Structures are given as structure tokens and as C-alpha cells.
Amino acid sequence: MFIKISSEKDIKKLYKKLWLYKSFLYRKTFFSSNNNIDINTKYIIDALNIKRRRDRITFIFDKTCEIIDAKNKGVDICNFKGRVCLAHQCNKNKTYYDGCCRICLYKTTKGCPTKNIACKLYNCRMVKETFDVYNYNDLKILRLLSLKNRIIVRHDYFSLREDVLKDLYSYSLIYSTIRMVSRIMKNYLKVRKIDKYEGGKK
Ligand code: SF4
Ligand code: SF4
Numbered sequence: 001m002f003i004k005i006s007s008e009k010d011i012k013k014l015y016k017k018l019w020l021y022k023s024f025l026y027r028k029t030f031f032s033s034n035n036n037i038d039i040n041t042k043y044i045i046d047a048l049n050i051k052r053r054r055d056r057i058t059f060i061f062d063k064t065c066e067i068i069d070a071k072n073k074g075v076d077i078c079n080f081k082g083r084v085c086l087a088h089q090c091n092k093n094k095t096y097y098d099g100c101c102r103i104c105l106y107k108t109t110k111g112c113p114t115k116n117i118a119c120k121l122y123n124c125r126m127v128k129e130t131f132d133v134y135n136y137n138d139l140k141i142l143r144l145l146s147l148k149n150r151i152i153v154r155h156d157y158f159s160l161r162e163d164v165l166k167d168l169y170s171y172s173l174i175y176s177t178i179r180m181v182s183r184i185m186k187n188y189l190k191v192r193k194i195d196k197y198e199g200g201k202k
Helices: 008-016 039-048 053-072 099-103 117-121 125-130 140-144 147-155 161-169 173-201
Strands: 002-005 030-033
Touching: 002 008, 008 039, 030 039, 039 053, 039 140, 053 117, 053 140, 053 147, 053 161, 099 173, 117 147, 140 147, 147 161, 147 173, 161 173
Parallel strands: 002 030
Antiparallel strands: none
16 A cells, blocks of 8 residues: 655644554555655654564654754753853852763763753753753654653653663563663662762862
8 A cells, every 4th residue: 555645634634643554554555755745744754664663663763863953953952161051050059060961870071972862852941941942742753652652752861772772662661661760770879879989089
């Protein structure tokens, strides 16, 4: 079977029927589009044409990161001055370094070394009030994921891309949640240990 998306009406229908098109009933259907279609809809059509579950999940994960990065390109939303971000620059009582990443094991002096949708979508009140940033609901491509995976991409903070993908590949929310919680705890304990060690050296 073949479904062509070429007009505004087709796009509306596509979004309305995503829950059906992403199902196994359409595993033998090929979707195509015109060249003038917007890039985010094009990614959705490309994802629908990927029939292997893991490959589709990986594609959706990477494209979502690309879509968020493209939106924020050239806009310094966290406006770091040295190691202090916008939200903490006016905090006179205590200096918090490295913004939201301060309790993450993976942070580097050059920023985040990985890709993580939950982290990319997290914006504090100050950023939300100052900039036009994406919210979860703006990212229609995420509707192609199962309910379990939509929960995971929103909550899997402080994790490497490969670990998030493993959580998404699993069929069990309980298994993925155990992995997520144990990673967060390990991350927290390791960061505390590093902080204590570095504090002790001063
Ligand atoms: S989202 Fe807000 S709190 Fe987090 S790093 Fe950016 S400015 Fe700082
Ligand atoms: S995984 Fe998240 S918290 Fe950790 S460095 Fe990257 S953006 Fe920051």
C-alpha cells in the first residue's frame, strides 16, 4: 500500500491518524510526500517508513534532538557567565555552578557530551519567560512513540543517549523505571563523592 501526503488536508489527516499509521497494521505501507512539505512533518513521514521498531525509536530520538537544537540555534538561552547560568546570576546567597547539569556525572567543561531529550526539554521559569522554547506538546514526532516511551523520554534526565535508548527499546515500563531510578541514585552518589573530594583538596 502507498499513501501520499501532498496537501494541507493530507497533513491534517496524517496528524489525526498518527496513532493508526504507527501501528503494525501499516507495517507494509509506504508513505511519501512532496518536497515542499515542512521539515518536521517530513521527519514523521520518514519515521513511518522505518518498519524495524528499534530503528524507528532511534530515528525519532535523534530527530527530536535535532529539532530542539535547530529551534535554539544561535540563541544562548541559559546565558552562562563563566560557570553561572542566567537563573543563578541573581542569587546573592549561594553560587550554583553549571546550572541544571551541576548534579550530573557526565557534564564536561565544554557542556553536555551526549544527547538527552528530557534535559533538552527542561527549561526553568526564567528561560520560559524570556525565550520562545519548545514544550513537549510542540514535538509531534514524539506521538509516534508508545505511551511507555513518551513517559520515558520526558523523565530520563542525567543519562547518556545510549542508556535512554536502552530504556526505550525495552517493552517494560517497570524495568526501564528501575534502570532510570538506579542510574539517578548512582549519579547522585558519585557526584557527591567527587564534590567532597574536590572540596577536601581546597
Ligand atoms: S534551564 Fe534555567 S536553571 Fe537550567 S541551566 Fe538554563 S538558565 Fe540555568
Ligand atoms: S545529560 Fe543532561 S544533565 Fe547531564 S550533562 Fe547532559 S544535559 Fe546536562
